[in-house]
Amino acid sequence: MRRGIIALAAAGLLAVTGLTACGGDDGDNGGSSSKKPKIGVILPDSKSSARWETADRKYLEAAFKAAGVDYDIQNAQNDKNAFQTIADQMLTSGVTALMIVNLDSGTGKAVLDKAKNQGVPTIDYDRLTLNGSASYYVSFDNVAVGKLQGEGLVKCLTAGGKTKPVVAELNGSPTDNNATLFKQGYDGVLKPKFDSGEFVKGPDQSVPEWDNAQAATIFEQMFTSTGGKIDGVLAANDGLGNAAVTVLKKNNLNGKVPVTGQDATVQGLQNVLLGDQCMTVYKAIKKEADAAAALAIGLAKGEKKDTGQKVRDPEGNRDVPAVLLEPQSITKENVKAVIDDGFATKAEVCTGAVAAKCTEAGI
């Protein structure tokens, strides 16, 4: 009897020791070094912005290939159930690090917490999951992105010379923390102008899930409800901006009403060169992907690097180790910089009527 107890206790001890050794998760999300490194990435969709499939996937893939690590990059196509299913499949397949772009904080948190419970470290890529548990957050300074949009619109409106211009706002998805940060940035620039009476605040609406088609409907309604009296549009990305441009075109107002954007998509750059869009924001996604890939590769191998930066998760009340990159404002004058950086090619941007504009812009 006594012997039995001792044997059981010893077995228990062994089991515990064994768990610690192979689980590798001692609370710091250190990852497991005993498994073959494999990185899972879940992208959000392919419609809210061209970037996810044309830039992020490409650059992440290149970084993983260069490092010779196994990877699996999938796109949830804006489906929250699919997002969870992909995460489950990746965890079952034995990924040793998981990177996500959440569709909202709730879905993101469920996935991050599940991974954590299985000892798999995680990265919030581009969007911070509020109250989440990611080991790192890699993104841009998103308040700075919004500030560039606000300043860009002010510049275009001032150049247009209209007094007391009415400014409409087409914000990003209310469930994307980035949309909140962008708005914080541009409202910081616009609000003082509204308060002083220099500008007039027009309709201000969020676009659910950054849906470009819905954005056109929303902007159409804004346009109708104001009797067409909109003089400038703060659109949070190129897709939303293009939706506004489409409506303005129908009313022969494109090029007369400045519209902002973000992502330096081919369409956005073309709209800028044609004069239909006042500016876009270039985020060097190669840098973002490279930084995230380097951290993920480290995590997948059981290493944790110091990023030297952190952001506060206001809902989880914790500091998340972060990499935050600087965005750049792009107008007609410097579209060339985006092409020189290799983010877009002259062949894809300078087509049709845009070709002559490219020549004018020195591209």
Ligand code: BGC
């Ligand atoms: C990203 C933007 C993108 C938007 C829609 C945001 O979280 O930061 O680059 O345009 O989502 O996909």
